[in-house]
Amino acid sequence: MSSLRPDLEVIARHIPAGARVLDVGCGDGSLMAALRDGRGVDARGLELSPEKVELCVSKGLSVIQGDANRDLAEYPDGAFDYAILSQTLQTAERPDLMLEQLLRVGRQAFVSFPNFAYWRMRLSLLANGRMPVTPHLPVSWYETENIHHLTIADFRALLAEKGVKTEGCWFFAHDREIGSTGANWWAEHAVFQLSR
């Protein structure tokens, strides 16, 4: 599993063998394949791009092409032990509703997202007065898929408002895990493990 992105690797590490998992926005299926091959996890995926679904199917993965904004509603309650949403929350039409769906179809959820309060973002916005374009968020404001930028503090506030429990959280800068102190300043992205 060493080839996985660090946030995905954290998620993979915390999913027990044999679990049933839904990877929402599973991309090319690398996390699903790692979970299946590494620990016999029964992984299913949901992905918008037909080309990526094709890739997943060719890896023997079970992936449905669809739009998480609508199609999560079609899964039964508690169908999965874990629902995973990695780097997708900020692209959702309604991140709050998507969070509810994740915790409806999964007993627990893993959510990862880029932290807009990362110090370089703050500095860039302060100094230039323009929406930051960074290696981690490289697309200009007018064409980015990230329509709901958020910070770690925003996310924690949403969890509190929804009464969602944090089972664990991990923070990353320059693709390396960092401590939780001052994470809202120092972390480029975050992973949360959540439950109801």
Next chain:
Amino acid sequence: MATILTSTSAKLTLPHALPLDSGQALEGVEIAYETYGDLSAGKDNAILIFHALTMDQYVANPHPITGKPGWWSQSVGPGLTIDTDRFHVICANVIGSCMGSTGPASLAPDGQPFGMRFPVITIRDMVRAQVALLDALGIECLHAVIGGSMGGMQALSFAANFGERAQRVLAIATTARHSAQNIAFHEVGRQAIMADPNWQGGAYYATGRAPDAGLAVARMAAHITYLSEAGLTDKFGRRLQDRASKSFGFDADFQVESYLRHQGISFTNRFDANSYLYITRAMDYFDLAEEHGGMLADAFAGTKARFCLISYDTDWLYPTAESRNIVHALNAVAAPVSFVELSAPYGHDSFLLDVPAQDRVIKGFLE
């Protein structure tokens, strides 16, 4: 592709009467089928391909009447998507059809053609007949069942009724039930056939007159549903057929008219009108949920097979929503299912045409 693949054309007479959904049973049912590629010693590399309404067992080799390439010859063959060097591919003519399997043109026990005395059959009856073929061939479990359109209905029916006999189920451009619109188009076709005086209540076989005009109209109407508006516009537009201006008459002025007439007439050379009535009826009766207490998910409860569904964005006959409906039912019973909507301009017929993405998905799914 002009190459002729090594294949076996065979005909099996079922040793037992075939029970039908109507409550009747058919004695002495014959099933004509083709096979490609070797069956492994363990009999575990077989793929059963189900054909669509007007197709037949000639999936990869040229059609014996028209001489045209097999209907899926670009995808079935040595080294192709469905690789006959690896897989033993079986394709059987459905019962009710007219290419060698028992249908309304076959002789009834009294030595006369069945005609309308042939019992009304269902998709499940077609599948039962092919399961009987598998029994005769000693094939317990298939590597995969594959079908598009009506073939997809058979694949789904196979999964619902004989699910333990296939490891993979691939259903393309299909539906779990015929909609009012689907039934309506079929009824237009049937009425065209039955309104033809040459139909003679279906007893036309010995009269030297067949309802070709009616069957041609049925085919023309159906053919429109297999294409997309954009596809028709692209192919024909309002272009005129071999003339500089409109004739102010009712000849085939437009290319699209000429094309449809040709489609209709050439169809009558290879298809029996009564078969068209019976097979369209079977499709109209198809409602997989109804067979399982109204819950489509129950049709697939306990299935161990992996599923893959493919739809096309320009298919308005069995639109993507129909495939999603099936996917949701499979999700509800936690069946491993993949689904993708592919983009192609050709409408429902896309699944028969050169769509590289479809080949990639099928190839991946069969691994």
